[in-house]
Amino acid sequence: MRKWNFSPGPAVIPYDVLLEVQSELLEFNDSGMSVMEMSHRTDLYSSIAFEAKKDLIDILNIPDNYDVLFLQGGATHQFSMIPLNFSKLNSAAAYITTGTWTKRAFEEGSKIAKIDQIFTSEDKNFTYAPNFKDLKIPEDASYVHYCPNETIQGVSFDYIPLINNPLIADMSSSILSEPIDVSKFSLIYASAQKNIGPSGLTIVIIKKDFMNQGNKNLTNLLRYSVHSKQDSMLNTPPTFSWYIAGKVFKWIKKQGGLDYFKEINNLKASKLYEFIDNSELYINPVEKKNRSIMNIPFILKKNNLESAFLKESHEAGLLNLKGHFTVGGMRASIYNAMPLEGVEDLIKFMNDFELKCS
Numbered sequence: 001m002r003k004w005n006f007s008p009g010p011a012v013i014p015y016d017v018l019l020e021v022q023s024e025l026l027e028f029n030d031s032g033m034s035v036m037e038m039s040h041r042t043d044l045y046s047s048i049a050f051e052a053k054k055d056l057i058d059i060l061n062i063p064d065n066y067d068v069l070f071l072q073g074g075a076t077h078q079f080s081m082i083p084l085n086f087s088k089l090n091s092a093a094a095y096i097t098t099g100t101w102t103k104r105a106f107e108e109g110s111k112i113a114k115i116d117q118i119f120t121s122e123d124k125n126f127t128y129a130p131n132f133k134d135l136k137i138p139e140d141a142s143y144v145h146y147c148p149n150e151t152i153q154g155v156s157f158d159y160i161p162l163i164n165n166p167l168i169a170d171m172s173s174s175i176l177s178e179p180i181d182v183s184k185f186s187l188i189y190a191s192a193q194k195n196i197g198p199s200g201l202t203i204v205i206i207k208k209d210f211m212n213q214g215n216k217n218l219t220n221l222l223r224y225s226v227h228s229k230q231d232s233m234l235n236t237p238p239t240f241s242w243y244i245a246g247k248v249f250k251w252i253k254k255q256g257g258l259d260y261f262k263e264i265n266n267l268k269a270s271k272l273y274e275f276i277d278n279s280e281l282y283i284n285p286v287e288k289k290n291r292s293i294m295n296i297p298f299i300l301k302k303n304n305l306e307s308a309f310l311k312e313s314h315e316a317g318l319l320n321l322k323g324h325f326t327v328g329g330m331r332a333s334i335y336n337a338m339p340l341e342g343v344e345d346l347i348k349f350m351n352d353f354e355l356k357c358s
């Protein structure tokens, strides 16, 4: 019954995880209730929450001087929380814009704080990422904000920048796709609905000494340090999403961890790019070194074929290939839970479609 779902998010969740959730839906561990119906203040729920956090720390090898928060509000809420906590009155934060989400982070942040956009690739339709070495980051910038993987344009950085200022990254669509050195960042944030689980949950990985420098004149809900002190239970967390995220973390470990995913994700993406590059009908406009392994946009050279492509791909069981409405074209999001077989079926369909239309 299930089809290949290429949605950018909320996105496909591993089948084994869904089966497990299904088996526990009516009653979790002799508790007499579903996790959905359980108070977050119970010992049972605390153990679910704590174990999920521990597994995420293991998977990402998160150092002890960091905390991991399970918050609400999506990545979009972080666009406000970050400047509210860490901007300064006398120096600007530096933002690097490489696509829709970093543009939005800059625009939102600018409403409440002093922010300089020190780079944008909008002149080339967000088809590349800069080399940090070419950027002029002011010495006193309170922090530097960037997005390692822009979900809509499919643009990614092929390295982690090494800078002196605190580095903040929106990893919504790249977290858990490969190992990362967390120690290079002061703050990492990610919406859950791509590689982590259902929407409603936002993960923040934050260096404790950076967190403790946050603005103290904010309401509690806006303060990372208060969330941290209260183990992300300042108010009711998204309990069910957190529980499912825990199951996804266990699944990631069982598959072989992030080294495994790096290999398989690179394989899936390179097969699709290779096919696109060799085809006469499809193009990916992103500079090769900046191509995302998670979100692969492509354009059909003949515009009038787009609706036929979408209709026929849907009928073939390949769902949600329409690109974001702001950029058009197509996009295949191939997160961890999309198996190689799904990408191979997509390539086969694209090839058949091209042959039929030529």
Ligand code: PMP
Pocket: 008, 009, 073, 074, 075, 076, 077, 101, 147, 149, 150, 151, 152, 170, 171, 172, 173, 191, 192
């Ligand atoms: N940043 C990135 C990179 C995203 O992909 C998204 C969502 N697609 C967002 C931010 C916004 O996330 P949310 O809708 O959870 O606020």
